Amino acid sequence: xxPMKTLRTIISGRVxxxxxRAWTIAKAQSLGIKGWVRNLSDGNVEAVFxxxxxxxxxxxxxxxxGPPAARVMKIETFLWxxxxxxxxxxxxxx
Numbered sequence: 001x002x003p004m005k006t007l008r009t010i011i012s013g014r015v016x017x018x019x020x021r022a023w024t025i026a027k028a029q030s031l032g033i034k035g036w037v038r039n040l041s042d043g044n045v046e047a048v049f050x051x052x053x054x055x056x057x058x059x060x061x062x063x064x065x066g067p068p069a070a071r072v073m074k075i076e077t078f079l080w081x082x083x084x085x086x087x088x089x090x091x092x093x094x
Contacts, residue, residue: 006080007077010040019069033055
């Protein structure tokens with residue numbers, strides 16, 4: 001079994017108003033990742049990804065592109081130690 005990993009990410013660029021959250025939810029669910037995604041008031045998207053290390057790595061790689069209308073400029077990652085829940089969902093804007 002692959003080791004588990006949980007990361008908080010901040011995704012910057014043109015990532016709001018382009019379907020990035022819906023795309024993230026679908027992609028994370030397809031990879032078996034738990035966690036959440038939300039828009040931030042500064043125009044960025046924040047997400048927490050938790051799952052097998054290889055699945056989280058694949059998710060981060062996919063986030064570099066995002067949905068077709070997105071233009072990702074930067075992705076920052078941080079270790080996350082808080083509970084993430086049993087599924088992947090959207091959270092309200094912060």
